[in-house]
Amino acid sequence: MATLAPRTPRLPIDEVLDDIVAALRRSPCAVIEAPPGAGKTTRVPLALLQAGLHGGREVLVLQPRRLAARMTAARVADSLGEPLGATVGYQVRFESNVGPDTRLRFITEGLLGRKLHADPELRDVGVVVLDEFHERHIDGDLGLALLRRLQRERRPDLKIVVMSATLDGAAVAAYLSEGAAEECARITSAGRMFPVAIEHLGGDGELHSGVLRALARLVDEGLDGDVLVFLPGAREIARTAETCAGFAAHAGLQIFPLHGELPPAEQDLAVRPCSRRKLILSTNVAETSVTIDGVAAVIDGGLARVAAHDPWTGIPTLQLSKISRASAAQRAGRAGRTRPGRCLRLYAQHDHDRRPEHTPPEIHRVDLAGALLDLHAFGVAEPAGFAWFEAPPAAALQAGEGLLRRLGAVGPGGQVTDLGRRMLAFPLHPRLGRLLCEGIDRGVPGLACGAAALLSERSIRPAGALASCDADADVLVDLADLEKLRRRGDERGLLAGPARRALQVRDQLLRALPRDSRDRSKEQGLKEQEREDRLRMALLAAFPERVAQAREDVGGFRGLALAGGGAARLGPGSVVRTAPWLLALEVEQRREADRGAQVLVRSACAIEPEWLIDQLCDDIEERDELQWNAARERVEGARELRYMGLLLERTTTAKLPPAAGELLRQMALAAGPEKFVGDAEALRGLMARSAFVAAHVPDAPVVTEAVARALLAELCEGRTSFAELRAADLYGQLLARVAGGGGLERLAPTHVQLPGGRRAAVHYEPDKPPWLASRLQDFFGMSRGPAVAGGKVPLVLHLLAPNGRAEQVTTDLAGFWDRHYPEVRKALMRRYPRHSWPEDPRTAAPPAPRR
């Protein structure tokens, strides 16, 4: 048996290694809490192996990141004086270094799911260690739940060890003990960190000038070492670099930007020791993924961009938010790795103290479709009843399940369909799995592999690159450039790293194709236009609800109306410049403090409206009964109704096959398409606001999707009208609970009645001053907040005519605003007591915090 080389230094965790081993002999599970510097990653797995707890099988160590899996494996192998791939090995995507004698295997969290699909009993594994569990990635959460289930049902001998730096270990221990014969053991260790002196500088003014002030202070007070600055994004980094350039040069500091889009060589520059003192301007990469030695001081801007997923629209969001206290502590700790340090926070102490303790774990934020498909494949028919470590929000579960049904991956009984099984064979999001299956069925597997690779990895073009042509799809142009890169090494206009990674993923997908679809000669025999059309149809199957219709340009951008409701803009990098109908493939809803919510489409694909009808008819006509039900659900779903309205504009029911035509006709007869569209959207808004209210107001009435659907059914059958619904106070009640008064609901309808009896969907165009718009958005959840400019409230109304056509009208509701501002102000004062709220918004400056 391998033993530690004598030169290995002692670490704090060594004090408790015997306790850990003893505990695991008694109990099947253990939780180890040890702060950074304790040495848990390098010592604990090895100690378990040396104690023989693995029973001759493997010890599997889960890491959140590939780099960590590789590096720690190398360090542990080195501590044994062995090469990698002997006793100690690692395995990450595209790369593996293990041998026949390997007993300690470091893998990424994402690989565990793949291993479980290959061998549901994990027969080669004796111990699983989940490292850095406090980061709470969805793969880690899901991994823990699946391992617990496996241990209880089929592998009582399997040992589960959870290691965490800052997490409250009690919750994990309770989860692992719940209903078990043996309690889960809990062991804590000291860490090894140097003290960091933290100061709060308060923050008014902009980030970049705040950084300069803090830097000047550090230099003034005798800075000795490097400075690490945390900023939310590349844009802020560039701005701060500009602002600090002169001072830094004067103080002998060299500036290094550090963020994810930089090529590895430039990232290395920021991390490596340097002859001059460094000023490193970094995003969150430096919080967990990259460690930098020699940092004497941290300047923390207190902000980060947080990615999430909006279950109500199915659109990914990117929101600038305040970091949690745990995250702030982690950032400060970066100054105390090798010596005592300082941390200057660009926000006030009271601001810090009021922040949430932890960043919400991924399971509360992200799209669950992939995780849910895995669960179904592991035999969990009802994910809502699954023993999650922490259950995801009900709305997200419903959205994920809905998407899986719609993609045809899961049937109504929660069983994985044949199509779903085929999708599971690929390491891709279910949408992209469907894209590949559809590409195979339509005879273009090669093109589909390329498109799926591009859509699953980060963009291959620099941010801000402008469209170079007018084409049918961004992925098609990207694929042509990837081909140039592959054939001739031509990197022009591309980001070399991401482009090569996309090629690597594409090749992996090509290898994963079923044997009988690997022959690409037939595909290559097709005319180019035919091939591309087939790919675009496959994309429609993968993104069925992301249909969009072009509208007039807004501020130089192509305006889009989304089938699911709401407006979007086509990014300037997209090549889809003229197509009237398209798919929004890569979408992002941004919300920044100083401007309203914006939906930006970065990657699009032109489609023919007839395909929409074809797709619907396919679902209705050609599939079995389960599919028929799914299609019916699709048509009946509130979101679909607007989509149906758009469809009805372009076609008549006469062109449809009988069943589809009948369904459409019945629905159209029930209320008329314009009513459909209006009421469905209003209901969706109601649910969104209700969810928002429920999150902020204890005991608020909640309108669940079931209730909303029931109401919708009543509307469709003519038993009630939207006006009655509103009169019944459900809608007003909810808003009143937040706003504390009547009248406000009239500021937030998604629809209004116009003179002449026309209905209009309302989209508030955010304008200056933006601060009020962003505050109001908090009230109305998903709806765009109104804004005030010089006393005028400009509103952009998308009028939906009975034929489904939308027209855009800008109007001015200044008088309306004047009548209601006092109520709004009262509510704002209650909600944001630390700010002073002007009597008259027309003359007001942005609110300043009260001293």
Added chain:
DNA sequence: GAGCACTGC
């Protein structure tokens, strides 16, 4: 004036 960080046979 428009792109946080990760990850998968």
